[in-house]
Amino acid sequence: SPTTPVFSKDFLWGGATAANQLEGAWNQAGKGPSIADALPGGNERFAIASQPEFNWQIDEDKYHYPNHRGIEHYQHFKEDIKLFAEMGFRCYRFSIAWARIFPQGDEIEPNKAGLKFYDQLIDECLKYQIKPVITISHYEMPLNLAKKYGGWKNRQLILFYERFAKVVLERYYQKVHYWMTFNEINSAFHFPVMSQGLVPSNGAKDFTNIVQAWHNQFVASSLAVKIGHRLNSDLQIGCMVLYATSYAYDADPRNQLANLQQMQDFNFFCTDVQVRGEYPSSTGRMLQAHGVDPQKLKITEEDLQLLKDYPVDYIGFSYYMSTVTDVTHQDVATSAGNLIGGVSNPFLKTSDWGWQVDPTGLRIALNQLYDRYQKPLFVVENGLGAFDKLTADNQVHDNYRIDYLRRHIQAMAGAVADGVDLMGYTPWGCIDLVSASTGQMSKRYGFIYVDLDDQGQGSSNRIPKDSFYWYQKVVQSNGSKL
Numbered sequence: 237s238p239t240t241p242v243f244s245k246d247f248l249w250g251g252a253t254a255a256n257q258l259e260g261a262w263n264q265a266g267k268g269p270s271i272a273d274a275l276p277g278g279n280e281r282f283a284i285a286s287q288p289e290f291n292w293q294i295d296e297d298k299y300h301y302p303n304h305r306g307i308e309h310y311q312h313f314k315e316d317i318k319l320f321a322e323m324g325f326r327c328y329r330f331s332i333a334w335a336r337i338f339p340q341g342d343e344i345e346p347n348k349a350g351l352k353f354y355d356q357l358i359d360e361c362l363k364y365q366i367k368p369v370i371t372i373s374h375y376e377m378p379l380n381l382a383k384k385y386g387g388w389k390n391r392q393l394i395l396f397y398e399r400f401a402k403v404v405l406e407r408y409y410q411k412v413h414y415w416m417t418f419n420e421i422n423s424a425f426h427f428p429v430m431s432q433g434l435v436p437s438n439g440a441k442d443f444t445n446i447v448q449a450w451h452n453q454f455v456a457s458s459l460a461v462k463i464g465h466r467l468n469s470d471l472q473i474g475c476m477v478l479y480a481t482s483y484a485y486d487a488d489p490r491n492q493l494a495n496l497q498q499m500q501d502f503n504f505f506c507t508d509v510q511v512r513g514e515y516p517s518s519t520g521r522m523l524q525a526h527g528v529d530p531q532k533l534k535i536t537e538e539d540l541q542l543l544k545d546y547p548v549d550y551i552g553f554s555y556y557m558s559t560v561t562d563v564t565h566q567d568v569a570t571s572a573g574n575l576i577g578g579v580s581n582p583f584l585k586t587s588d589w590g591w592q593v594d595p596t597g598l599r600i601a602l603n604q605l606y607d608r609y610q611k612p613l614f615v616v617e618n619g620l621g622a623f624d625k626l627t628a629d630n631q632v633h634d635n636y637r638i639d640y641l642r643r644h645i646q647a648m649a650g651a652v653a654d655g656v657d658l659m660g661y662t663p664w665g666c667i668d669l670v671s672a673s674t675g676q677m678s679k680r681y682g683f684i685y686v687d688l689d690d691q692g693q694g695s696s697n698r699i700p701k702d703s704f705y706w707y708q709k710v711v712q713s714n715g716s717k718l
């Protein structure tokens with residue numbers, strides 16, 4: 237049942253996006269191509285990237301690449317931030333396109349024109365007292381780092397990321413208080429394409445590479461924390477994971493055990509390292525289950541010390557849906573999901589894309605994470621990808637989205653009442669943008685409709701949806717008018 241909202245008065249209400257999914261201008265002002273620019277649009281995007289011959293080639297004759305145009309935020313950012321301000325955003329989570337700052341990734345000097353864009357973007361936010369929340373790396377890296385260096389499994393990427401993080405932290409630390417080092421770092425468990433730059437042709441099939449890439453990212457993340465805290469020890473630098481609350485199918489102890497292990501390996505492995513500063517005791521079991529020989533991993537004593545010395549300050553996470561673990565039945569119905577599928581839960585309804593909608597799962601997630609780590613939590617992504625219909629008089633009546641968000645905010649309120657320290661809430665794709673998993677525009681999350689279709693055709697006009705006016709009231713009332 238709904239709980240009376242209890243959000244702190246400085247609760248960070250806002251919205252979230254990622255550079256590669258909205259900026260467009262993929263080859264302007266010195267920007268290099270990123271791995272996201274090499275992913276075709278459509279449901280088959282991962283299937284294409286999983287073919288053995290795929291090696292990050294961009295073939296514009298054959299495929300449509302929606303991230304190239306995005307929603308032209310690069311040109312429209314002032315208009316977009318103004319709309320966010322109209323909704324009353326107190327913060328705005330966005331990412332910095334690595335390839336705008338280091339076009340090939342391995343340069344020594346940054347691209348000044350790229351930095352200039354973020355100077356303007358940040359100042360535009362501050363003009364409206366919107367606090368920027370920056371993801372340093374959100375599902376992209378300069379394409380060259382995937383092609384020439386083989387993605388994150390290569391240790392040299394630590395140095396390149398450190399250089400990138402240093403440039404942006406030094407430039408913006410006085411204006412930006414909240415940071416995250418890597419988006420959904422754990423998603424590589426199933427899909428190492430976007431977060432690690434790994435496809436079958438450069439090693440994605442071997443879990444050793446995924447674990448090595450994680451280790452390199454953990455070290456890189458700690459280096460960013462080190463740089464940030466030296467600049468200002470108050471900076472809040474978080475990790476970011478894809479959290480999918482997972483239930484055992486039934487009380488069969490075998491399903492319970494499998495679910496426990498699933499929760500540990502998928503939801504907690506990365507946060508254990510990034511928050512506690514050391515590998516969890518379950519690491520050996522997980523490596524063994526995936527045929528990884530620990531001797532093959534390159535992990536130094538200095539690395540382990542760095543992880544220990546520079547853990548993150550808070551836990552950012554995305555939450556869209558829950559999953560079910562079942563190892564004892566065959567022929568059970570399955571469902572799709574946020575990079576992970578699973579068994580269908582008969583108690584839940586699904587979104588247009590088959591994701592199982594479960595607000596209570598968010599309350600469970602918040603409790604599980606807070607009980608385990610006692611660190612502030614930040615729900616930095618949540619939302620409903622749905623088909624929207626623009627009416628003849630330019631309106632979008634998206635009450636299904638309002639209903640989804642309302643129920644998740646009620647769940648957060650419940651968790652706060654449970655004692656969880658929750659910093660804020662930035663629903664995903666606060667303005668319609670290109671979907672990460674399917675490269676579609678028609679999978680819309682926004683409070684603001686963007687007139688573009690899956691082929692990138694349209695005026696790119698911005699049109700507030702009904703949810704825009706609803707969220708405005710939610711923020712104004714600090715979550716009490718839902």
Ligand code: BG6
Pocket residue numbers: 254257375419420478554574617621664670671672673674679
């Ligand atoms: C998260 C990502 O997985 O979910 C975002 O951090 C992504 O980049 C979002 O867009 C929604 O997923 P999708 O595939 O519907 O865009």
